[in-house]
Amino acid sequence: MMGKTHALSGALAWLAAAPLLTNEDLLGKYAVDLSAKQLLAGAVVCAGAGLLPDIDHHNGRIANTYGPITKVFCKWVGKISGGHRHATHSILFAALMGVAMHLLAVHFVYGWWAALFVIVGFGLRGIGLDFEGKEPQSAIADCVLAGVAVYLMHGLDMSFAGYAVTLGCLAHVAGDCLTPKGCPVLWPIPWRIDVPLVPKTDGKVERWVVAPVLLLGVAILAMRSVLGDLGARWLTRG
Numbered sequence: 001m002m003g004k005t006h007a008l009s010g011a012l013a014w015l016a017a018a019p020l021l022t023n024e025d026l027l028g029k030y031a032v033d034l035s036a037k038q039l040l041a042g043a044v045v046c047a048g049a050g051l052l053p054d055i056d057h058h059n060g061r062i063a064n065t066y067g068p069i070t071k072v073f074c075k076w077v078g079k080i081s082g083g084h085r086h087a088t089h090s091i092l093f094a095a096l097m098g099v100a101m102h103l104l105a106v107h108f109v110y111g112w113w114a115a116l117f118v119i120v121g122f123g124l125r126g127i128g129l130d131f132e133g134k135e136p137q138s139a140i141a142d143c144v145l146a147g148v149a150v151y152l153m154h155g156l157d158m159s160f161a162g163y164a165v166t167l168g169c170l171a172h173v174a175g176d177c178l179t180p181k182g183c184p185v186l187w188p189i190p191w192r193i194d195v196p197l198v199p200k201t202d203g204k205v206e207r208w209v210v211a212p213v214l215l216l217g218v219a220i221l222a223m224r225s226v227l228g229d230l231g232a233r234w235l236t237r238g
């Protein structure tokens, strides 16, 4: 799957799951409050986390995000995790990343800002923010934009970050399962799940069916959230 598709699927998963995550009857003390700003921040985090499982690919798009730093990092993750589309493309990885990001966001905010900087950078690179063949310029642009995003979100209560990161990773894994290679979803159990509805990355099905459907879904759910927020404000005013 293309980076854009993964980022879109992350944003869609977040917007679709938001009503469940805020439902106290369903989740009890694990439910979260989401203001309009937090909902938007969550969509950005989840879209960025939608690229995260590909940190096992040393030549992948996101490996170049912050130059040699991310390149070496991705190379090592690939070696340790068993190669591309192994451990990082599983439910276990998604859950562990979510727990780690939750702990950072709640207990060690500087660590969370650093993680957020990386996640947003991956997301920007994933959606295609780079200058063809100009790596230093691309890395600097990523740094600046990710820095702005962290600045805009630094005052927000991000105790929902764990949910956003887990959902983004799961959306990625689900997307990759639609390709012929599939993913070891239940890793360390080695079975690979594949439902090859998308025969080729960046092929016709992905470009003309999957990406437009995801985009439409994001637009509809974002609209629903905005209208719901306006409606709630109107009712409380009335």
Ligand SMILES: [Zn+2]
Pocket: 053, 054, 085, 089, 172, 176
């Ligand atoms: Zn992948």
